[in-house]
Amino acid sequence: MHARIHAALTRLEASHGIRILYACEAGSRAWGFPSPDSDYDVRFVYCHPPQWYLALDESRDTLVFPIDDELDLSGWELRKTLRLLRGSNAALLEWLQSPIVYHEAADFRAVVQPQLPECFNPLAVLHHYQGLVRRGVEEDLLPEEVRLKRLFYALRSALAARWIRERQTLPPMAFAPLRVLLPAALQPHVDALLQCKASANEKTTVPRPELLVAFIEAEYAANQHARTTLPTPRRHDPTPALSALFRRLLGVA
Known part of the structure; x- marks a missing residue:
């Protein structure tokens, strides 16, 4: 599958006239709990030649493709990526930590990662994960039989x-x-469910694990409180550093 991913990225560069700077796994395979039939969620960052950025109007800054068999492929243009980083975009912050990197150019991750502490906004990222927990509490974890996939999405969040x-x-x-934060009494339940998920398909359901659901519900309530009490550290404006990084990655610095 890795060869197929590399071939797809090479074709994208040729067909769209772009340079892919970074491509990684962004889904359950990177999180550490894939099912045998899990998609490969490949996310990438790309740039155009410098002259593309000199147009009066900004052009398309996202490439999204239909899921093809096992491959889910989409990417963000470099300027969009750095703007999202400045805004502490949680999905991007995950991409930059992915343990599965399919492609990298210009030492992309090494030069971007030093900017993460200045860009990380605890409240913004908490809000992102709380939205995922809310879906679990209000929708996915209500039935007596719950999808194993959705249970782990909510628990991880x-x-x-x-x-x-x-x-x-x-x-x-x-x-x-992340499991170090899980109470010891719940660890065996998670071990058993992980073992089940490793051989289950994406639609597999299990009886609702009441202890885990109660933990997730309690975390949801704690997050709601934290949204009004969590301190937000004052940080330097990362824009000058990100602008310099933008020029460097385009090769015009």
Whole structure:
């Protein structure tokens, strides 16, 4: 599959006249709990030749393609990416931590990662994860039989939000390091469900695990409170550094 992904990225560069700077896995395979039939969620950052940026009007800054069999492929243009980083976009912050990197040029991750502490806004990222927890609490985890996939989405998001509340640092992308925040009594339940998910398909359901759901509901309530009490550190404006990085990656600095 990796060869197919590399071939798809090469074709994209040729057909769209772009340079792909970074491509990574962004879904359950990167989080650490894939199912055998999980898609490959490939996300990439690309740039155009410098003259593309000199037009009076800005052009399309996103490339999205229909899911083809197992491959879900989409990407953001470099300027859009750096603007989203400035706004502490949670999805992008995850991409930049992905343990599965399919392609990298110009030492992209190495030169971008030093900007993360200045761009990370705890409240903004907490809000993102709280939205995912809300879906679990209000929709996905209500039936007596719940989709295993959706249970782990909600649990991972609850732990990421808890990480922000307790540590006020960027939460890791992978599920394994987040598990240190899970009460010891719940760890065996998670182990059993992970083992089940490793051999289940994306639509597999399990009886609602009441203890885990109660934990997620409690985290949801704690997050609601934290949205009004979480301190937001004052940071330097990252715009000058990101602008310099933009020029460097375009090769015009």
